[in-house]
Amino acid sequence: MNSILKIDDLKKVNFExxxxxxxxxxDLKPSSVFILIFETIKGKEILFLKRSNSLEFHKxxxxxxxxxxxxxxxxxxxxxxxxxxxxxGIKKNDIELKFSLNExxxxxxxxxxxxxxxxxxEVKINLDKNEIDNYFKLPLNEIENENNIRNYCFLEDxxxxxxxxxxxxxxxxxxxxxxxxxTELLVKI
Numbered sequence: 333m334n335s336i337l338k339i340d341d342l343k344k345v346n347f348e349x350x351x352x353x354x355x356x357x358x359d360l361k362p363s364s365v366f367i368l369i370f371e372t373i374k375g376k377e378i379l380f381l382k383r384s385n386s387l388e389f390h391k392x393x394x395x396x397x398x399x400x401x402x403x404x405x406x407x408x409x410x411x412x413x414x415x416x417x418x419x420x421g422i423k424k425n426d427i428e429l430k431f432s433l434n435e436x437x438x439x440x441x442x443x444x445x446x447x448x449x450x451x452x453x454e455v456k457i458n459l460d461k462n463e464i465d466n467y468f469k470l471p472l473n474e475i476e477n478e479n480n481i482r483n484y485c486f487l488e489d490x491x492x493x494x495x496x497x498x499x500x501x502x503x504x505x506x507x508x509x510x511x512x513x514x515t516e517l518l519v520k521i
Contacts, residue, residue, distance in 0.1 A: 349406055350405075350406070355443060360437065360441050360442070361401075361442045362408060362411075362442075362443055362445075363398060363442045363443065363444050363445070364408040364409070364412040364415070364446070365395070365398025365412060365415075365445075365446050365447070366396060366415075366427065366446075366447050366449050367396050367433075367449070367514075368396070368427065368449055368450075368451055369450050369451070369472070370451050370469060371451070372454075375471055375472065375473065376471070377469035377470060378470050378472065378475075378514075379396070379397065379457075379469055380394050380395065380396065380467065380468055380470055380510075381394070381395050381397055381420070381459075381464045381466075381467050382394055382395075382465045382467065383463065383464060383465070384464060384465050385465070386462075392465075393507075394505065394506045394507075394510060396446070396510060397412075397416040398419075398446075399415035399419070402414070408445040408447075409429075409447060412447045413427070419460050420460075420464075420467070421456065421457060421458030422451070422457065423455075426455050427449040427450070428452065430448045430450060431447075431448050432445065432447045432448065433513060433516050433517060434446075436509045436512050436513055436516075437509075438508065439508070442509075444509055446517075468501075475499060475518065476518070480499050480500055481500075482500050482505075483498060484496045496508070496512065497511045497512065497515045498511050499511055499514065
């Protein structure tokens with residue numbers, strides 16, 4: 333798992349201008365997130381946010397910093413940087429971009445492009461209380477702790493039971509697209 337901080341695969345980060353037609357044709361809302369890995373004295377930790385219950389989508393859920401594409405962003409990496417700063421106060425210059433992961437589609441038709449970045453210094457987190465209720469940092473070694481790994485089950489069309497990954501840490505349930513993205517990250521590192 334230590335290899336993640338040595339990966340600089342920027343060739344796999346898409347810097348192209350976003351093709352909105354691709355999203356509109358599939359009734360998707362383009363968005364992006366940053367998986368922020370803090371290197372601290374305690375080790376490597378991933379930042380998670382708890383969304384406000386007053387939001388329209390994904391109320392009260394655990395997520396990575398991020399949000400919806402804005403036309404002024406031009407590409408999804410800019411969306412991720414902008415949303416991180418809006419939600420947490422963390423500046424672009426504090427983040428060392430490493431690589432990106434595959435897009436994930438949510439049940440609410442958001443298409444999420446994840447980017448992975450590392451923060452190697454102390455930064456002050458200032459939450460936007462209109463969007464975010466709280467945050468926590470999950471140590472990387474706790475992600476693989478079997479006591480924290482769960483399956484999230486739900487019924488899909490035709491009453492088919494679907495099992496998806498989920499994680500439970502200090503009373504926080506990480507499920508849905510966030511858990512799927514986290515699982516992809518764990519495979520990559």
